[in-house]
Amino acid sequence: xxxxxxxxxxxxxxxxxxxxxxxxxxxxxxxxxxxxxxxxxxxxxxxxxxxxxxxxxxxxxxxxxxxxxxxxxxxxxxxxxxxxxxxxxxxxxxxxxxxxxxxxxxxxxxxxxxxxxxxxxxxxxxxxxxxxxxxxxxxxxxxxxxxxxxxxxxxxxxxxxxxxxxxxxxxxxxxxxxxxxxxxxxxxxxxxxxxxxxxxxxxxxxxxxxxxxxxxxxxxxxxxxxxxxxxxxxxxxxxxxxxxxxxxxxxxxxxxxxxxxxxxxxxxxxxxxxxxxxxxxxxxxxxxxxxxxxxxxxxxxxxxxxxxxxxxxxxxxxxxxxxxxxxxxxxxxxxxxxxxxxxxxxxxxxxxxxxxxxxxxxxxxxxxxxxxxxxxxxxxxxxxxxxxxxxxxxxxxxxxxxxxxxxxxxxxxxxxxxxxxxxxxxxxxxxxxxxxxxxxxxxxxxxxxxxxxxxxxxxxxxxxxxxxxxxxxxxxxxxxxxxxxxxxxxxxxxxxxxxxxxxxxxxxxxxxxxxxxxxxxxxxxxxxxxxx
Amino acid sequence: xxxxxxxxxxxxxxxxxxxxxxxxxxxxxxxxxxxxxxxxxxxxxxxxxxxxxxxxxxxxxxxxxxxxxxxxxxxxxxxxxxxxxxxxxxxxxxxxxxxxxxxxxxxxxxxxxxxxxxxxxxxxxxxxxxxxxxxxxxxxxxxxxxxxxxxxxxxxxxxxxxxxxxxxxxxxxxxxxxxxxxxxxxxxxxxxxxxxxxxxxxxxxxxxxxxxxxxxxxxxxxxxxxxxxxxxxxxxxxxxxxxxxxxxxxxxxxxxxxxxxxxxxxxxxxxxxxxxxxxxxxxxxx
Numbered sequence: 001x002x003x004x005x006x007x008x009x010x011x012x013x014x015x016x017x018x019x020x021x022x023x024x025x026x027x028x029x030x031x032x033x034x035x036x037x038x039x040x041x042x043x044x045x046x047x048x049x050x051x052x053x054x055x056x057x058x059x060x061x062x063x064x065x066x067x068x069x070x071x072x073x074x075x076x077x078x079x080x081x082x083x084x085x086x087x088x089x090x091x092x093x094x095x096x097x098x099x100x101x102x103x104x105x106x107x108x109x110x111x112x113x114x115x116x117x118x119x120x121x122x123x124x125x126x127x128x129x130x131x132x133x134x135x136x137x138x139x140x141x142x143x144x145x146x147x148x149x150x151x152x153x154x155x156x157x158x159x160x161x162x163x164x165x166x167x168x169x170x171x172x173x174x175x176x177x178x179x180x181x182x183x184x185x186x187x188x189x190x191x192x193x194x195x196x197x198x199x200x201x202x203x204x205x206x207x208x209x210x211x212x213x214x215x216x217x218x219x220x221x222x223x224x225x226x227x228x229x230x231x232x233x234x235x236x237x238x239x240x241x242x243x244x245x246x247x248x249x250x251x252x253x254x255x256x257x258x259x260x261x262x263x264x265x266x267x268x269x270x271x272x273x274x275x276x277x278x279x280x281x282x283x284x285x286x287x288x289x290x291x292x293x294x295x296x297x298x299x300x301x302x303x304x305x306x307x308x309x310x311x312x313x314x315x316x317x318x319x320x321x322x323x324x325x326x327x328x329x330x331x332x333x334x335x336x337x338x339x340x341x342x343x344x345x346x347x348x349x350x351x352x353x354x355x356x357x358x359x360x361x362x363x364x365x366x367x368x369x370x371x372x373x374x375x376x377x378x379x380x381x382x383x384x385x386x387x388x389x390x391x392x393x394x395x396x397x398x399x400x401x402x403x404x405x406x407x408x409x410x411x412x413x414x415x416x417x418x419x420x421x422x423x424x425x426x427x428x429x430x431x432x433x434x435x436x437x438x439x440x441x442x443x444x445x446x447x448x449x450x451x452x453x454x455x456x457x458x459x460x461x462x463x464x465x466x467x468x469x470x471x472x473x474x475x476x477x478x479x480x481x482x483x484x485x486x487x488x489x490x491x492x493x494x495x496x497x498x499x500x501x502x503x504x505x506x507x508x509x510x511x512x513x514x515x516x517x518x519x520x521x522x523x524x525x526x527x528x529x530x531x532x
Numbered sequence: 533x534x535x536x537x538x539x540x541x542x543x544x545x546x547x548x549x550x551x552x553x554x555x556x557x558x559x560x561x562x563x564x565x566x567x568x569x570x571x572x573x574x575x576x577x578x579x580x581x582x583x584x585x586x587x588x589x590x591x592x593x594x595x596x597x598x599x600x601x602x603x604x605x606x607x608x609x610x611x612x613x614x615x616x617x618x619x620x621x622x623x624x625x626x627x628x629x630x631x632x633x634x635x636x637x638x639x640x641x642x643x644x645x646x647x648x649x650x651x652x653x654x655x656x657x658x659x660x661x662x663x664x665x666x667x668x669x670x671x672x673x674x675x676x677x678x679x680x681x682x683x684x685x686x687x688x689x690x691x692x693x694x695x696x697x698x699x700x701x702x703x704x705x706x707x708x709x710x711x712x713x714x715x716x717x718x719x720x721x722x723x724x725x726x727x728x729x730x731x732x733x734x735x736x737x738x739x740x741x742x743x744x745x746x747x748x749x750x751x752x753x754x755x756x757x758x759x760x761x762x763x764x765x766x767x768x769x770x771x772x773x774x775x776x777x778x779x780x781x782x783x784x785x786x787x788x789x790x791x792x793x794x795x796x797x798x799x800x801x802x803x804x805x806x807x808x809x810x811x812x813x814x815x816x817x818x
Binding site: 060061062063065066067068071139140141145147148151235236240241242275276277278279280281282284306307308311314315318319322323325326329330332333336337338339340341342343344345346354357358361362365366368369372373374375377378380381382442445446447449450451452453454455456457458460 | 562563564565566573575576579580583584587590591594595597598601602605606607608611612613614615616617618619622623626627630631634637638641642644645646648649689690691692693694696697698699703704705706724728729730732734736739740741742743745746747748750751764765766767768769770771772773774775776
């Protein structure tokens with residue numbers, strides 16, 4: 001194999017150093033690294049905005065920022081965390097891992113890969129530049145509901161074009177992953193042998209291709225409503241403001257599964273490794289993911305039960321929504337059954353993966369409650385919703401991203417990370433994130449609406465607790481960065497296998513892996529024999 | 533499904549979390565959904581508690597299995613990993629049982645929804661219009677309407693660095709300059725709409741919220757059972773002062789309500805027709 005690699009590299013002699021390496025790279029690992037570093041930077045920018053939000057909410061009254069800027073902070077925090085932090089992190093993981101997991105040398109479309117990453121810095125420069133514009137940054141919520149969003153100042157077209165660019169980038173990334181998985185699998189790597197991370201990513205990629213153009217269409221109609229005299233969403237011109245919500249959530253609900261499906265794949269890789277036991281119910285995991293993806297297209301209106309739909313519509317969307325609990329439950333039960341009668345150890349990735357299962361399940365329960373239309377008339381647009389989606393997005397997606405980072409970092413860098421630092425990061429994060437978000441259930445049930453910069457004094461106590469949790473959680477993430485930098489710079493050399501319970505083609509490559517992952521296909525016998 | 537039992541449990545949890553010395557006057561007990569004062573809000577409360585208990589029981593089972601595994605099946609205690617990874621019966625059961633639970637839950641949920649959407653046989657109509665950033669209330673067919681916005685005391689205190697401690701302001705952010713006065717014991721139909729952006733009208737004690745959307749007129753209803761003052765807020769982001777457009781409903785006994793209504797009519801009679809053609813046309817379409 002080393003002969004083959006040397007031969008291959010001879011054809012690809014052009015390898016610039018410095019900035020030029022990163023600007024011109026078509027290598028899946030370099031691009032994966034770019035995505036992941038970009039995601040981490042955005043995580044901290046979006047996190048800084050969250051800190052400003054929690055600071056203003058620390059006590060009743062307005063102490064630091066005015067309401068308009070507060071609305072900009074919630075809007076920008078959401079856009080940056082969703083499109084800048086979580087989605088690029090998943091594409092980064094896919095870039096690094098998919099070719100190694102399926103036994104391919106690289107992604108199928110390497111130049112498109114470069115381009116799909118390098119759109120992102122421009123998209124977010126456009127978006128962040130609005131903070132300095134007359135009228136301020138977008139403040140109508142990340143959901144961009146008209147007519148309110150049309151009151152945005154100079155920032156409006158920048159918002160629309162930033163969203164277009166983010167969409168183009170994700171679609172390109174998704175096409176690349178589909179092309180790679182369907183064309184570059186090693187001989188013997190049949191679909192039902194694919195690691196679950198690859199499976200969940202293929203499904204995610206199809207969701208992206210189906211959903212992102214819908215978002216692009218919706219925001220384009222906003223643009224023409226604002227500047228070219230159309231009335232798609234203006235009741236005064238014969239249009240319909242509720243139609244925007246239907247279109248937006250037809251994108252938006254698949255979007256939430258775009259954010260969480262790869263997390264399911266990561267949990268399904270980590271838990272069997274540290275339980276030293278095969279994943280329970282592999283095929284039911286695949287079918288459950290596909291069912292969730294299918295259902296995600298027929299439940300969108302549960303985000304808008306209060307707009308006044310006909311009874312039949314409300315009933316349909318309620319039934320379809322609570323159905324999602326079934327495949328999601330199957331996944332959780334499968335993870336628990338994987339741990340049952342295992343031989344578990346608790347390295348940092350496993351700790352984060354277990355926390356993911358427990359806390360994501362809590363977010364799933366509140367999701368089930370929100371899906372029941374008559375009670376949603378009470379919960380809707382309160383802090384109960386805020387608690388719900390932060391449980392599934394922070395302790396769901398973000399915890400899975402962190403777990404995955406610790407899990408594969410030794411493979412990527414060739415060094416072990418600092419285990420005690422990782423454990424400290426885990427305990428601080430897990431305790432503080434619950435202090436941060438659990439009380440928000442109480443606030444919502446007690447009647448506190450979301451997206452308000454100030455609140456009645458009966459909400460003061462739990463808001464203060466939540467803010468304290470927020471500050472500790474924010475500060476704890478610095479440990480994550482320190483851990484990553486330390487690991488990238490050096491440390492104990494990692495073996496190829498890294499974790500004694502790990503299965504998968506990526507663990508058959510040295511740590512760090514060669515520039516072109518599999519220049520010759522792996523031995524089919526390795527795949528047949530459980531990939532180790 | 534006794535709701536009483538959860539209180540001590542949650543109180544214990546709060547005590548554990550509490551930063552008690554800092555907050556003497558605390559509202560820590562304010563943890564759950566209100567039971568409200570309408571037939572619908574009570575139905576919603578019962579449904580909420582039912583689903584909450586289903587979640588708590590399922591969650592306890594799942595989390596118990598996880599923590600049992602963590603304690604029992606650890607390598608450091610010499611646990612040897614089994615290699616099974618499939619069991620058709622178990623997989624069938626944990627697909628079928630949740631499905632049955634969901635169907636059982638869907639029955640009361642469907643009933644509650646049918647109840648909410650039935651606005652027939654209402655005895656009066658209030659038209660609620662949201663605008664940036666206050667509410668307008670029209671007593672349809674009564675020639676009474678007025679605007680209702682944040683009370684001056686709250687408005688002064690909520691300015692950036694006002695120097696006024698919100699805790700010294702009565703009903704901070706939940707007080708208005710003019711309350712919506714309603715009778716108890718009547719089925720009241722609400723029509724919600726908006727004149728600029730989307731708002732949402734929510735009084736938790738009534739058990740629902742309904743979006744106020746320009747170009748739409750949404751219907752909902754409430755039958756308030758007890759006299760009292762019930763407070764709520766706008767719940768759809770509507771711009772800069774979204775957090776500052778509260779709702780206050782004062783529910784009066786029928787006789788007191790009629791007295792109040794007559795006073796309003798007397799005060800508004802001369803100007804209503806001139807000022808509000810919209811109300812007239814709505815009245816004729818009814």
